[in-house]
Amino acid sequence: MTQDSAAVPAGPQDRFATLRFEREAAAPLDVLWEAWTAPAARAVWAAPSPAVTVAFLEADSRVGGREVSLCKIAGQPDIRCECGWLALQPALRSVNYEVVSAEGETLSIALVTADFSGDAVRSRLVVTVQLSAVAKDMAAGYREGFGAGLDNLAAVAERTMLLQRVIRAPRSVVWGAWVNPETLPQWWGPDGFSCRTDRIDLRSGGEWVFDMIGPDGTVFPNHHLYHEVLPEERLGYSLLWGENGPKHADAWASFEEWDGATKVTLGMIFSTAAEFQNAKGFGAVELGHQTLAKLEHFIQPR
Structure with a gap:
């Protein structure tokens, strides 16, 4: 997420967005699924860039479980991300909510649906984010940060x-x-x-x-x-x-x-x-x- 998005409230025109991401990996379907859901793997690919450090405070990848992490960039407020798992169909689909906040203020709430397909050689992931933004420019932040994280995910799956x-x-x-x-x-x-x-x-x-x-x-x-x-x-x-x-x-x-x-x-x-x-x-x-x-x-x- 962009760190300056907390400064300005979102206007009516940019409060809601539906974002779609697609990634393919030269990795088996079960490997891509495990890389997406296993807490240890998520900790490896979650940071969108080397300038960002992600610290995981909680990690429970089960239906009803949640993941809490802090995105840290030197000199800027920590961004807190809470992810709650709503549905997990192995190698098929996951659904989770995601709440992003900074300094106690909610920046956005999203419903994230990930659909998987593939075989023993290649796999594909389609992620749909239904975003409700409180702060300005959260959609742009999601496109950049979430997209970079998924690039990392595909690379991680290919060496898992x-x-x-x-x-x-x-x-x-x-x-x-x-x-x-x-x-x-x-x-x-x-x-x-x-x-x-x-x-x-x-x-x-x-x-x-x-x-x-x-x-x-x-x-x-x-x-x-x-x-x-x-x-x-x-x-x-x-x-x-x-x-x-x-x-x-x-x-x-x-x-x-x-x-x-x-x-x-x-x-x-x-x-x-x-x-x-x-x-x-x-x-x-x-x-x-x-x-x-x-x-x-x-x-x-x-």
Whole structure:
């Protein structure tokens, strides 16, 4: 949104607007949907430009849940955005309300409808914003800010790796195996790999510094930084190349009750398209599925 829009009230001629945005991504439909709805992914693409920092105060992407964020630009008032989820039809449609305010004054209220289509290769998103503006120039601000955010979304979807597995065990059991510092290193990693932990603290603000050791003895240093731990629902963390090394991905794991079982979703947004392609090239998708299979076998040994 434009930061100066709070200064002047909207006139009758620019109080209401219907805006339409279309974006396509060279990414599977389920990946685009996850990038649109997963809080960890939304935190990556939400800022319309590098000059804007978006801080998330709440994030609950369920019907009836809400997301509250602050857009920050140096020297200007914070813009508060409250998003409430009204409908979520996976890979088909989402509907949410959005209230934008600054310094306690409401700037606009909008109904946002997102329609999805596509296949396993390409996907398309059409977003319709029905805007009721209190402040002047909010429609122009939406066109610029929302449009830039959706450009980011398409780029993020194209470098996102998504792995899913339904595990026949209660969510509390699956969650417990993931966040227990004694058990996580026992199953983490592809077939034939083991973990050697330096230190581990699986809490928000915690970290896991460890080496992955391959079947041939090759050592791969890793550092996970945890910034969100919502019990039995999701983890959000960053992946670094070795202790305090460069970040190569933002990741999340979510846990959903699924007909008496647990659906685990592991998402990774690689920092660059090149890193994403390199990861795919060395078989990261297959290795990731092996890791989730090891989790299942750890919980339910055969």
